[in-house]
Amino acid sequence: MEFSDRQKLIIEIVKAHEPITGDNIAAKLNLTKPTLRNDLSLLTMTGVLDARPKVGYIYSGQTIEPLLFEKLYTKKVDDIMIPAVFIKQDTSLKNAITDLFMYDVGSLYVVNKDKKLVGILSRKDLLRSVLANNEDDIPVAVVMSRMPNVITITPEETILTAGNTLMQHQVDSLPVVEKGTNDKIIGKITKTRIMNHFIEEGIKVKAQ
Amino acid sequence: MEFSDRQKLIIEIVKAHEPITGDNIAAKLNLTKPTLRNDLSLLTMTGVLDARPKVGYIYSGQTIEPLLFEKLYTKKVDDIMIPAVFIKQDTSLKNAITDLFMYDVGSLYVVNKDKKLVGILSRKDLLRSVLANNEDDIPVAVVMSRMPNVITITPEETILTAGNTLMQHQVDSLPVVEKGTNDKIIGKITKTRIMNHFIEEGIKVKAQ
Known part of the structure; x- marks a missing residue:
């Protein structure tokens, strides 16, 4: 309506x-x-x-609901993406885990010398590596999820598409890359960011 | 409306x-x-x-927008909660990490002999423990987040409240406990579950 x-x-x-x-x-x-x-x-x-x-x-101060779908779903990834935390391929496992805590993030983006995306390291990758009894000084390049097996998204996509991609691929985080490239990172979008977006908008509507 | x-x-x-x-x-x-x-x-x-x-x-097939807010936010935790995976307090760190992969979950709920909740073990807790150089045969009771420092929710609460609680406390998962108790677990609600709920409803609306 x-x-x-x-x-x-x-x-x-x-x-x-x-x-x-x-x-x-x-x-x-x-x-x-x-x-x-x-x-x-x-x-x-x-x-x-x-x-x-x-x-x-x-x-009455009541919401005009028709705008809700737009606000929630058809907004762009660009509008809600957050900065990514980068590490180099030769970073040790132990330093990578430390970085996760230092920056309080769920995943680290591994880049090469040209700052191009070469892989992702998630908490799950790190735990898997611990289970495999890897020494904690091996480089992250050994255990990261490697391109082209990393799912990315562009900033022009909608939040609905981003959420659906996270859901279908069962990953926690998507690198946001410049359109037309698949390794020029400009930010990231995560399950947490998307959930927070929905909850923040819900709180706004309720307060109206 | x-x-x-x-x-x-x-x-x-x-x-x-x-x-x-x-x-x-x-x-x-x-x-x-x-x-x-x-x-x-x-x-x-x-x-x-x-x-x-x-x-x-x-x-008309038109979105019943007024219902969108209800479907998304005022539904109950009970409607979307999922089963929790339990472990005992004396489970070793290594076995706990294995369980995370076996059941493909982000957190394990630690229960005592009476099946009452005594703590939570998240991926983050496990990684922190790895960083602290803990031996992998120490019991999870040593590193888990312990009651009463575990945030819980009851099934009668709304999805908006659950999401807001996850957001405010920056946790990935909330044990759903029977109303009036804080340790009788009947399920769990996670960031992933809530994001999936929003995305699934968004896809339904778009398909209408």
Whole structure:
């Protein structure tokens, strides 16, 4: 459902002048009250306006829900991506684990000398390596998930696509790479970031 | 805006029997058509139903946006929680890491002999322990996050509350415990589960 321009105008008028009678709203719009009947009735029935007998219309402060889907899902990866933490291929396992704690992240992006993405190191990769009794001074290049087996995404994609990709591939993090490349990293998107996005928007709607 | 139970019922009836006249909808609800007038007019004005002259009401297939917030946020933890994986306090670190991979989970719930929750072991806890050079045969009780420092949630809480709790406490997983207890585990809720819930619902809406 989408409100018409006139309905949006009525909402603005009520917000500015509440309580205001239907006659006064009509006067401000240079229209007659019967012309507005359908609009006022829709706005009241949807709960956006409250009609108080002998007082007038009051803005209920309720959300205009139709925008919710857009805010949640069709926003771009670009709008919510976060910075990535990089390490070199010859970083030791032990230093990589230390970095995970230092930067409080779930994954590290491994880059070569040209700062191009060559692999990802997740908590799971590190634990797998511990289980394999690897010495803690071996380089991360030995245990990382290596390109081209790393799933990436571009900043133009929607949050819905990013979330679906994380879900389908069962990974915790996606490097965001420049469109047309698959190794020029400009950020990252994670399950945590996406969940936080949904929760933050939900809290905003609820507070309205 | 929130549809009433009767309005939701009308939507379901129209979905199942479209096209259907107002009289027939009223008959199915054992109500008179005048009683339904306001509901039908609201559902038509909001675009959820289409009223076709001489045909009847048709479900427009339009997203019922007002329901989106409910589906996403006010559903209960109970509706989306998943089973937890349990280990005993004397399980060795090495066996715990193995269990993480065997069950492909991000955290293990540590229980005592009475199956009461005594702690949680996350990937992060295990990596921290590796960094501390702990022997891999020490019991998990040494390194787990211990009650009462474990954040729990009850199944009656909403998804919004669960997500907000995960976000505020920066944890990956919340044990779902029976209301009135803080150690009788009936499931778990994780960031992954919540993100998947939002993405699955988003895909459904988009497919409509």
